[in-house]
Amino acid sequence: MPKVNRTRFAVLGMLLSGPKSGYDVKQEFEERLGHFWSESLGQIYPALHRLHDDGLVSVKVEQRARRPERKLYRITKRGRDEFRAWLAEPAAPVGVRNELLLKLYFGSQMDPSQALEHIERCEAHQMQLRSLFKAFESEIEREAASREQLVYWRVALLSGQHVNRARLAWCRDARAALESLMNEQGAAPSEKSHA
Amino acid sequence: MPKVNRTRFAVLGMLLSGPKSGYDVKQEFEERLGHFWSESLGQIYPALHRLHDDGLVSVKVEQRARRPERKLYRITKRGRDEFRAWLAEPAAPVGVRNELLLKLYFGSQMDPSQALEHIERCEAHQMQLRSLFKAFESEIEREAASREQLVYWRVALLSGQHVNRARLAWCRDARAALESLMNEQGAAPSEKSHA
DNA sequence: CGCCGCATGTAAGAGGTTACATGATTCG
DNA sequence: CGAATCATGTAACCTCTTACATGCGGCG
Structure with a gap:
């Protein structure tokens, strides 16, 4: 069984549509993927750190007037390549627990x-x-x-x-x-x- | 969120139809509940031990001629009561991850x-x-x-x-x-x- | 002033799968 | 003899949610 980390790629995929903070990523999961996927902040922040360590995303701290600063993560070329490779692999069947x-x-x-x-x-x-x-x-x-x-x-x-x-x-x-x-x-x- | 241990009650429920070994319980999960529930042996054995500690099941070692011995677990009165209480509670909605x-x-x-x-x-x-x-x-x-x-x-x-x-x-x-x-x-x- | 929304993180603990470890018996 | 099935268990390792910890800024 090829055990891949799905959170990793779910988060990476969220960055395809532009640089985002961890908080933004969470918002987008809830707003758009709510009915078939979810990630908690306790997963997203560590995932972003790991993606950065592995060179699949870059970070830049954004300073804004009278707003809390935040870290914008941007997907790199290597990130895109790895994401596409993951996309091509067959999806694991849904685990059933009703x-x-x-x-x-x-x-x-x-x-x-x-x-x-x-x-x-x-x-x-x-x-x-x-x-x-x-x-x-x-x-x-x-x-x-x-x-x-x-x-x-x-x-x-x-x-x-x-x-x-x-x-x-x-x-x-x-x-x-x-x-x-x-x-x-x-x-x-x-x-x-x-x- | 009332976090209850579902494995505990799933296993307990399997014993309603008669005393069984952990191995039997696993078989029945696969044969009959396969499409909406699953439990692995690594969950079932510890669950049976905990159910025993809590007095919801009793154990008896069964010796059989020319067959490996096994532990038969039988649900107790208290086990039945707790199971029925769990049954009456609203079910948690299915977690979606497709x-x-x-x-x-x-x-x-x-x-x-x-x-x-x-x-x-x-x-x-x-x-x-x-x-x-x-x-x-x-x-x-x-x-x-x-x-x-x-x-x-x-x-x-x-x-x-x-x-x-x-x-x-x-x-x-x-x-x-x-x-x-x-x-x-x-x-x-x-x-x-x-x- | 207090709460809410924005923003980032960590830690504890449950839940769950897999692999490992062991051993009997049966069947080919 | 070796493989498959019966049978019990443990350990390592992920995953995931929740709670905790912190801090700013705006609004009522």
Whole structure:
């Protein structure tokens, strides 16, 4: 298993669109990649230091009138080369760890009504996500620097939307399954206390 | 943020269906929860020791003729109680870290044909997954111990299938978007070398 | 004055994978 | 005999989040 450090390249990639401070990098992760990637400041600052040690970025301290000073990191030629090499490599599959499904797998240990609550929470969350994605649609239209970039941003967003729709559809199916289970048990109450 | 140890409860949950060894627990994770949860032996053994220290499981060494001996862990009353309490709590949302989308987000740094390869790899992987899910459908039908358990297992599987279908649909959309981008650029080749 | 936003960093600690270490038994 | 499976465990090593520590400037 070719274990590469993804934070390293995620941060490096953020610098492609121009020199940035660690703080800027964090902002951009949250604003634009929030639905498929995240990095904390506790990862970003050390990553920038390491990138500098390795010569993939250069630093310059920027002094601004009446604003705190900050370090602007700029990607170097070597940085670009290494980034492109990383881009070409196959992506590792997403690690799956879904706590909701884990709990539902053990659903027979709880009340069906409790299981239903879990699903309703998921449904509410996915509805919110749907709105966010909707708002994002117009935002990337405005902010993309080129036709090419817009296409790739749309592709990334589209993935979120497809999965979001799938989760919403699943919530409906799951609710239906649990409701019919509750009807069955309500109609024919077998012994439950020692299950 | 109420940080609870999920491995602890995942392992504890595995013992609900009867006493098991650490090795058994690992098997069951792989066979039945593979698509939404995983635990390594390096987590499972220490987790069982801690569960024992905390009185949530009991141990018994099982001697078998001409087979290596093993430790059978059995969930205790307290274990069941704590497990049920954990089940009732809201599940943490899935942490998102999708390396494929990260690379595609930076797609304008590579050849569209390279981006296309990334998508085709994803598509191939999702096709395999689809077959696995299909096979799983009949397996849970055979192995569920009760009607109730079957419903919950079906709900968990259904989630995998919905998301799998969404990813396949996205692969098709993404391929189409990239192919039309390649046509545009092939027809009107603007300067590319310094992008 | 106190809080918020900007800005940089470190340290502690949890969580997680992999490799290592050991040993029995079974099957070809 | 050697490889695969069963079986248990530890150690090293990443990764990641959180909390802590510090300081400036603007705003109410």
